[in-house]
Amino acid sequence: MKKVFHAANKRGHNDLGWLKANFSFSFGSYYDPDKVHFGALRVLNDDIIGKGMGFGMHPHDNMEIVTIVLNGALKHKDSMGNDGIIQKGEVQVMSSGRGIMHSEFNPLHDVDTSSLQIWVFPNEKDVTPRYDQQSFTDVQKLNELTTIISPDKNGHALWINQDATFSIGEFDAGQKFQYLINTPGNGVYIFLLEGSVIIDGATLNKRDALGVYDTSSVTIETTAQSHVLIIEVPM
Structure with missing residues (x-):
């Protein structure tokens, strides 16, 4: 097993007043040669x-884009004709393919919106752009992982143009569970949204991350109530 640890306080940061952003990987004016990507x-x-x-409105192309709303809401509009609101607990996917334009706004005037935007390299370039969104609040169960992105286009999760699986879950303290690599x-x-966990001797606290590869499974132990996001991608 090989590991790479990314501490929350070592991420890139940009504060525009209306936007406070933290970057796990090089983005915009933030560049770290050791944090360009993790596999795809x-x-x-x-x-x-x-x-x-x-x-x-701004452009994207040839990237699989996943947005997870953690708190608040996002109003989305794009050049494909989609126009709607992504609520807390919902996940949005966009295959930008040969090119799209889109905008994102917090439609609320009493709550800041907290969200994750995740880009994954596609397994094929210049595909037809596509959009989808789905709520997972009704299927998530305490102390279990829920698959929100899957390569299976006929499954219950969303899918992107890559052999990637995203799983998310909330766990009580004192839980121990294993994640099996699908491919x-x-x-x-592994991005820790809240809490504290131990993975193969490494302790992660809120917003810390651990990349793990050259293994078939990962065991996670929670030492506090925790909210965990696991992103499986080709290396």
Whole structure:
């Protein structure tokens, strides 16, 4: 097993007043040659968007984009004709493919929005752009992982154009569970949203991350009530 640890306080940071962003990987003006990507995982931005504020129309291409709303809401509009709101507990996927334009705003005037935007390199370039979103609040169970992204296009989770699996779960303290790698050769990037866990001797606290590869499984022990995101990607 090989590991790479990313401390929360060593992430890139940008504070625009209305936007407070933390970058797990090089993004925009933040560049760290040791944090360009983890396998096919290219971007993990941890954003707090101020009340009524957001990003105007801007382009993307040839990237699989996953947005997870942790608190508040995001209003989305794009060049494919999609126009709606992503609520807390919902996940959005976009295959930007040969090119899209989209905007994202916090439609609320009393709550800041906390969200993750995650980019994954696609397994094929210049695909037809696509959009989907889904709520997982009704299927999540305490002390269990819920698959929110899966390579299985006929499954209950969302899918992207990559052999990637995203799983999320909330766990009580004192839990011990194992994550089995779905595709041999893939690695997992474990991002701790809340709490404290131990993974193969490494302790993670809130917003710390651990990338693990060259293994078939990972065992996670919670030492506090924890909220865990696991991103499995080709290396």
